[in-house]
Amino acid sequence: MKMFVKKGIAVLVSFSLFVGMLFVPTKRDTVSASDEKLVIVLDPGHGGKDGGTQNTHDGLTYVEKNINLSIARYCMAELQKYSNVEVYITRGDDYTANLEDRVKYAADRGANVFVSLHCNSNKKSSINGAEVYYPNQSLYPTIGTVGQGLSASIIGQITKLGIGNGGIHTRNSEDGEKYYTGEPSDYYSVIRGAKKHGFVGIIVEHGYLSNASDCAHYFQTEAQLRNFGVADAIGIAQYYGLAKTVYNGVDYSMVYDPYYYLSENPDLAAAFGADTERGLWHFVNFGMKEGRVACENFDPNYYKKNNPDLESAYGDDMGAYYNHFMNYGYTEGRKGCEDYKYIYRGVDYSAVFDPFYYLQRNPDLAAYYGSNRMASLEHFVIFGMKEGRQGCAGFNVFAYRDNNADVCAAYGDAIEGYYLHFINYGQYESRIASY
Numbered sequence: 001m002k003m004f005v006k007k008g009i010a011v012l013v014s015f016s017l018f019v020g021m022l023f024v025p026t027k028r029d030t031v032s033a034s035d036e037k038l039v040i041v042l043d044p045g046h047g048g049k050d051g052g053t054q055n056t057h058d059g060l061t062y063v064e065k066n067i068n069l070s071i072a073r074y075c076m077a078e079l080q081k082y083s084n085v086e087v088y089i090t091r092g093d094d095y096t097a098n099l100e101d102r103v104k105y106a107a108d109r110g111a112n113v114f115v116s117l118h119c120n121s122n123k124k125s126s127i128n129g130a131e132v133y134y135p136n137q138s139l140y141p142t143i144g145t146v147g148q149g150l151s152a153s154i155i156g157q158i159t160k161l162g163i164g165n166g167g168i169h170t171r172n173s174e175d176g177e178k179y180y181t182g183e184p185s186d187y188y189s190v191i192r193g194a195k196k197h198g199f200v201g202i203i204v205e206h207g208y209l210s211n212a213s214d215c216a217h218y219f220q221t222e223a224q225l226r227n228f229g230v231a232d233a234i235g236i237a238q239y240y241g242l243a244k245t246v247y248n249g250v251d252y253s254m255v256y257d258p259y260y261y262l263s264e265n266p267d268l269a270a271a272f273g274a275d276t277e278r279g280l281w282h283f284v285n286f287g288m289k290e291g292r293v294a295c296e297n298f299d300p301n302y303y304k305k306n307n308p309d310l311e312s313a314y315g316d317d318m319g320a321y322y323n324h325f326m327n328y329g330y331t332e333g334r335k336g337c338e339d340y341k342y343i344y345r346g347v348d349y350s351a352v353f354d355p356f357y358y359l360q361r362n363p364d365l366a367a368y369y370g371s372n373r374m375a376s377l378e379h380f381v382i383f384g385m386k387e388g389r390q391g392c393a394g395f396n397v398f399a400y401r402d403n404n405a406d407v408c409a410a411y412g413d414a415i416e417g418y419y420l421h422f423i424n425y426g427q428y429e430s431r432i433a434s435y
């Protein structure tokens with residue numbers, strides 16, 4: 001299960017509703033600020049006086065703190081290629097930093113996720129392979145669940161490099177320490193600390209420096225360390241549904257869905273696999289001109305056929321239709337495709353919900369849902385309406401309330417009711433729903 005935990009409590013409360021717990025939120029710290037991004041804090045383990053584990057094989061000495069820092073730098077560089085992310089590093093160089101300060105640094109930056117990067121060691125030199133530690137189910141089960149999914153995604157990428165798969169694990173406190181709920185604490189300080197602050201903390205152990213083979217094959221060269229950093233980044237990006245939609249400074253997310261593009265164009269999938277960066281390169285340089293459809297909600301052929309003014313100007317220059325829609329057409333209210341109906345449990349939300357609009361307005365959700373529009377509808381129905389989020393250009397719930405005194409008298413502060421009133425009655429009565 002894929003989830004986006006923002007500042008812990010807001011989404012946790014939402015999710016506890018989702019799984020049916022009897023908890024009714026009154027007011028919560030919603031996450032609708034339009035500039036909000038997924039905040040990732042990378043934590044290169046050890047540093048300065050604390051070197052971590054250190055081993056020598058075949059005359060080469062492997063020092064954990066340095067390896068962790070290199071991997072983190074490569075990971076950071078890779079993550080910064082994605083849209084809607086902010087990446088921080090707890091120590092950007094070789095200095096000493098204690099564990100509490102690292103977690104506090106992450107909390108101060110509004111971290112959604114804290115990824116501590118390490119290498120392992122064992123007295124038995126034959127032990128090898130990568131492992132990831134994630135939060136247990138205590139205190140905030142959602143954090144455990146998110147951490148588990150994230151860890152699985154990361155180890156899936158790391159082990160593609162060929163290193164052994166030591167699995168993903170939780171580890172409970174071994175000295176009887178408990179959270180205030182009475183449930184067992186997490187063993188690792190950074191995982192426990194992150195959880196107390198309301199975000200996910202995991203520890204990636206990339207391999208064993210005590211194992212000569214792991215060192216020779218995975219920790220010996222900068223290129224090998226870069227492979228780990230990139231693998232970690234891809235694991236994080238895939239779990240959170242991050243995508244590369246910015247090319248030469250232009251954001252194509254309005255007309256281009258990286259996953260749709262590769263899945264709907266088998267020739268490209270065959271050529272590029274799951275490489276969304278190359279997919280975007282292809283789309284911008286070839287796909288647009290070829291009129292390839294790159295997302296569910298924009299079809300340049302439909303746009304051409306339904307806008308005769310543009311057709312006379314652009315003819316068969318398919319790229320021009322894309323550019324027109326991105327720069328003018330969408331804000332002019334021109335349709336980019338046939339109508340989609342958004343129906344959830346028998347209710348048609350199309351009058352108040354447009355997934356494209358919703359995801360554009362709420363980058364936190366875009367980071368979480370990627371291009372999954374039906375999942376974004378589910379979010380809108382279960383949480384978004386209660387939070388008063390605007391789901392489409394034509395319906396603003398607060399404008400609807402302020403302009404319709406009779407509806408306001410009936411629903412008061414029950415924001416959700418206004419949406420349903422508009423769906424069932426208001427849209428047919430031509431009631432005012434915007435400022």
Ligand SMILES: [Zn+2]
Pocket residue numbers: 045046052053064118119120
């Ligand atoms: Zn370590």
